[in-house]
Amino acid sequence: MWHITLTTASGIMTMMIIICSFVPQFAISFFSGVWADKYSRKMLIILADGGIALATLALIVYMMAGYDSIPALLFISAVRSVGTGIQTPAVNALIPQIVPQDKLVKANGINGSLQSIVNLATPAVAGAIMYSGEIYNILMIDVVTAVIGIAVLLFIPIPKHKRAQETVTTSYFTDLKDGFRYTLHHSFLKPLFLIYAVFTVLCVPATFLNVLMVVQVFGDNYLYLTLNEMTFFIGMLIGGLIIGAWGGFKNRVKTMLVGLFSFGALTFCFGLTQTLWVYLILMGLVGLMMPFTNSPIMSLIQEKVDPDKQGRVFSVMQIVFSALMPLAMLFFGPMADIVPVQTLVAVCGVGIVIVSIAVAFNKKFCRQGLFEAKTEDAETMESKNVL
16 A cells, blocks of 8 residues: 555555455455355465465566556455455454363454554564565565465364364355344344444544544644554553453453443543643553453354354454445545544544443343353253253
């Protein structure tokens, strides 16, 4: 994105790279969840990552030959987006196969912290490499790390999940419809996905338009923009470490609600502030609350969903996110030219607080967030009682 923006200075081309990075991922999500439930998730991850690496390597050779075609970059971005769309449901469904259920929140918190470290380091590293050399140097790093990642995963013994060991005769579309039907009729997943969808929309001004807010309120200063990014990801890093060490409340919904309420209240506050250092502290705290919201949601899905349907359910989740996020940007982006971003952030913060309070009053839903580890004997006894 940086390369295309700097090379073309075109808003249309920047929009095109964003479309190529997200639309293919959205489209493949209708199939990737079915594949994650039908085939070996480990092999899906390896093949998707290997395919991305090979496509990236082809682009490197193409660019080293003297070509610098923007359409080629857009095409490879689309290929990478497809690979990401295949990987994501498989990775999320694979985690419960190797992590005990009572450690899922901790594992997801640690994973979030690792992602925050990457987000903190990447801009600085990428900037240094692009300053001193060509863009294909960055692409080569991606190929090398993909090879390392695949090599590590090959040596991790992960048995195929039950459905992948069976001969499945149902069609892709039957499996896909089954996944949507399962999600929409599940007594816990349906309201959880509704909460996730509303949060995805309402958090857009705070998480995607904050750069515009910094420029509008504090001035067009690269130092301010850098501090804005850093404080958010440092907050996410610390929040992930806290969740990783603590694991949250025994009731996953309670942890999620603390995250939602705090996120909403803090965004409301930084939507009102006119002081930079106060804003940066609040932005760091907002980042800290993200793992309190995301990790429990991820863990609840991993705990509640039948293992043979997890790929499809995470695929539905990916579809919800990749569809609503651009739509929310299409609404809030032009709105920010009419209404100050601070107002949008504050109003959406209040909306998130209201959602968290409303959910807290749904006692039936909240009770289902209580984690109860079942032993094999207990499950056997329960089956006998049912029979």
